[in-house]
Amino acid sequence: MHQATHRLTVSTSGRGFRELTSEIVRWLAQRNVTTGLLTVFCRHTSASLLIQENADPDVLKDLEAFFERLAPEESGRYVHDAEGPDDMPSHIRAALTQTQLSIPVVSGKMVLGTWQGIYLLEHRRAPHRREIVLHFLGE
Amino acid sequence: MHQATHRLTVSTSGRGFRELTSEIVRWLAQRNVTTGLLTVFCRHTSASLLIQENADPDVLKDLEAFFERLAPEESGRYVHDAEGPDDMPSHIRAALTQTQLSIPVVSGKMVLGTWQGIYLLEHRRAPHRREIVLHFLGE
Amino acid sequence: MHQATHRLTVSTSGRGFRELTSEIVRWLAQRNVTTGLLTVFCRHTSASLLIQENADPDVLKDLEAFFERLAPEESGRYVHDAEGPDDMPSHIRAALTQTQLSIPVVSGKMVLGTWQGIYLLEHRRAPHRREIVLHFLGE
Numbered sequence: 001m002h003q004a005t006h007r008l009t010v011s012t013s014g015r016g017f018r019e020l021t022s023e024i025v026r027w028l029a030q031r032n033v034t035t036g037l038l039t040v041f042c043r044h045t046s047a048s049l050l051i052q053e054n055a056d057p058d059v060l061k062d063l064e065a066f067f068e069r070l071a072p073e074e075s076g077r078y079v080h081d082a083e084g085p086d087d088m089p090s091h092i093r094a095a096l097t098q099t100q101l102s103i104p105v106v107s108g109k110m111v112l113g114t115w116q117g118i119y120l121l122e123h124r125r126a127p128h129r130r131e132i133v134l135h136f137l138g139e
Numbered sequence: 140m141h142q143a144t145h146r147l148t149v150s151t152s153g154r155g156f157r158e159l160t161s162e163i164v165r166w167l168a169q170r171n172v173t174t175g176l177l178t179v180f181c182r183h184t185s186a187s188l189l190i191q192e193n194a195d196p197d198v199l200k201d202l203e204a205f206f207e208r209l210a211p212e213e214s215g216r217y218v219h220d221a222e223g224p225d226d227m228p229s230h231i232r233a234a235l236t237q238t239q240l241s242i243p244v245v246s247g248k249m250v251l252g253t254w255q256g257i258y259l260l261e262h263r264r265a266p267h268r269r270e271i272v273l274h275f276l277g278e
Numbered sequence: 279m280h281q282a283t284h285r286l287t288v289s290t291s292g293r294g295f296r297e298l299t300s301e302i303v304r305w306l307a308q309r310n311v312t313t314g315l316l317t318v319f320c321r322h323t324s325a326s327l328l329i330q331e332n333a334d335p336d337v338l339k340d341l342e343a344f345f346e347r348l349a350p351e352e353s354g355r356y357v358h359d360a361e362g363p364d365d366m367p368s369h370i371r372a373a374l375t376q377t378q379l380s381i382p383v384v385s386g387k388m389v390l391g392t393w394q395g396i397y398l399l400e401h402r403r404a405p406h407r408r409e410i411v412l413h414f415l416g417e
Contacts, residue, residue: 039382041382045331052230059219079339082334095330095341095374096375103180104178104180106272137416205349245413253321254322254323
């Protein structure tokens, strides 16, 4: 049985979807593993993770618009606004998506479907440096 | 330490909840395991997973109605509609629920609560064949 | 390779956020582990889990207000109301948050970020006793 962990630092350019799939695939390939469970963990509460379609970028734009309607940046709507109008909407978006994803690995590869990509969602307006932890357990 | 993986193919009859619990219980029973972690992974972005009450079917109907109000099929509402008006609402429903679930196994059984069932949520209107990966890691 | 499981019983005082972080940290410390994966599993469909900011309590109040608007307790809105007006809103809140969280453990500690706390969300109005399963797999 084999374990490996890695801290991935990702620079975001403000609100939006940042695909992590190829970085995770590359890290996994270097581990020389066969079967196991890969966990991706986001160490933040105003950024989060999501597996979504990586074919048509319009899907991500529509998701963005959906969250904008669901948790608008509206003056007076939230009590917590210490860091600006995008502060609380960021926490709401993070609460509705994922902080952690675990993906089975078979024959050395994650079992992602054809159209699935792993995304880091930056919810804040300003660019941030985000820390993602990768953990593999298997053989 | 022991690992096992399985690809479960599920035919859905269009939008709705399809319970997977008994199929997963059966697969696990055949593995002859005691303690570990079972992961269920959905290889799609317009279908997803959810643990919900499996006693009163009205819970699932109300959840369906909730998602219908939250992400309606409305002409002009979404940019991405290549596969029809149910295309983008499907991605939104998948984003708000789970692509992956991991459930501890103790004494050979998942630790599900009395009323918990594991569901595949088909979000598209048309019937689909969906691939679910099961992975067990433990002993 | 090492495994450990524990059933944590939590008494809630009705709807709200109950932080579990210190109880989980304590249990983990007693296991004397180094590296692995810790899974937290909630055995209920009207209570759930969430990793959120544990610094400013206003974040939790705003999240509560968000869910109140999103799935209001409204007479006639839901079919399933056997246990009262807070019954179905509880299932919806549970569906939109997490039943399970898996967190990598490095050097004996969960890799939570500085502001991250692990919360049990009680969605029902009345106090409940909730069962949470902890499972560690690693070394």
